Structure formats: structure tokens, C-alpha cells
Amino acid sequence: MRSHNAIGLLAAMCVLAGCSSAAAGLADRQTQVADAGAQVMPFDLDATTHIFTNKPDGGIQDVVADNPDDDDSISEIREHLRVEVDKFQAGDFSDPESIHGSDMPGLATLQARFSEIAVELELSETGASISYVAVDPALVTAIHDGFQAQTSDHGKHAEHGSS
Numbered sequence: 001m002r003s004h005n006a007i008g009l010l011a012a013m014c015v016l017a018g019c020s021s022a023a024a025g026l027a028d029r030q031t032q033v034a035d036a037g038a039q040v041m042p043f044d045l046d047a048t049t050h051i052f053t054n055k056p057d058g059g060i061q062d063v064v065a066d067n068p069d070d071d072d073s074i075s076e077i078r079e080h081l082r083v084e085v086d087k088f089q090a091g092d093f094s095d096p097e098s099i100h101g102s103d104m105p106g107l108a109t110l111q112a113r114f115s116e117i118a119v120e121l122e123l124s125e126t127g128a129s130i131s132y133v134a135v136d137p138a139l140v141t142a143i144h145d146g147f148q149a150q151t152s153d154h155g156k157h158a159e160h161g162s163s
Contacts, residue, residue: 057135116134
């Protein structure tokens with residue numbers, strides 16, 4: 001009987017250690033992404049939030065200043081997203097790739113089939129948004145997969161929006 005309890009305790013400890021290891025791995029990944037993001041994005045991630053909202057035909061990526069009176073962050077967000085939209089419309093996804101890696105889910109499909117995706121910028125009071133619209137369900141899935149990866153990678157700096 002004691003050996004069964006000891007085995008159960010050992011198994012529970014292994015499960016907890018695995019969870020702790022996975023959490024540490026995710027935290028390390030998010031730190032790496034934040035560091036890489038600081039090289040690409042001109043705004044302070046701690047003063048802004050990325051909001052990724054899946055839509056039936058694609059999705060919307062909002063970047064907003066956490067403080068609506070933070071004119072510097074708002075201006076930096078708007079300028080950065082203007083540049084990103086121009087790049088995405090030309091098939092250049094090098095910035096997300098440099099932040100999230102070349103194996104980011106959905107990225108290869110977006111790069112290969114960029115001409116089939118309508119990418120538009122919209123300014124908001126606290127930042128800006130990029131909308132992605134596609135007809136092909138495979139492209140919509142690639143957009144959603146990319147959004148999921150980015151939300152996970154950005155951790156406390158990102159959230160899922162509501163459709």
C-alpha cells in the first residue's frame with residue numbers, strides 16, 4: 001500500500017514539475033518575443049495592448065495605448081501600423097517573422113498568398129487597427145492561427161477580442 005502512495009506522490013510531483021517547466025518555457029518565450037518586439041515596434045509594449053479578434057472572413061488586429069491620453073504611444077502605434085500595412089500588402093511579413101519566428105503558425109500561408117488578402121488600416125482614438133479579409137477558408141484559418149500564436153507570444157501585452 002505504501003509503495004502505491006509513494007508512486008502516486010511521485011507521479012503527482014512529475015506532473016507538477018512538467019507544468020512548472022511548461023510555464024517557465026512560455027515565460028521565456030514571451031520575454032524573447034518582447035525583446036524582439038522592442039527592436040521592431042517603436043512603442044512601449046508595457047504601455048500598449050494588442051487585441052486580436054477573429055472574424056468569419058479574417059480578423060482585426062488592434063493596437064491601443066493603455067492610457068487614452070498617451071499621445072506619444074498613439075502616434076507611434078499609428079505610424080508603425082501604417083508601415084506594416086504597406087509591407088503586408090506587398091507580401092512582406094518580415095517584422096512578424098523577426099518577432100515570432102519563421103515557424104509562426106499561418107505565416108508561410110500569409111506570405112505565399114498575400115495577394116488574396118485585403119489588408120487595411122483604420123485609425124482609432126487610442127491607436128490603430130489592421131483588418132485582414134480573405135475569401136478562402138484556408139487563408140482565414142492562417143489569419144486565425146497567426147492571431148492565436150501572437151496572442152500567446154505577447155502574453156500580458158495581448159488579448160483576444162470579441163467577435
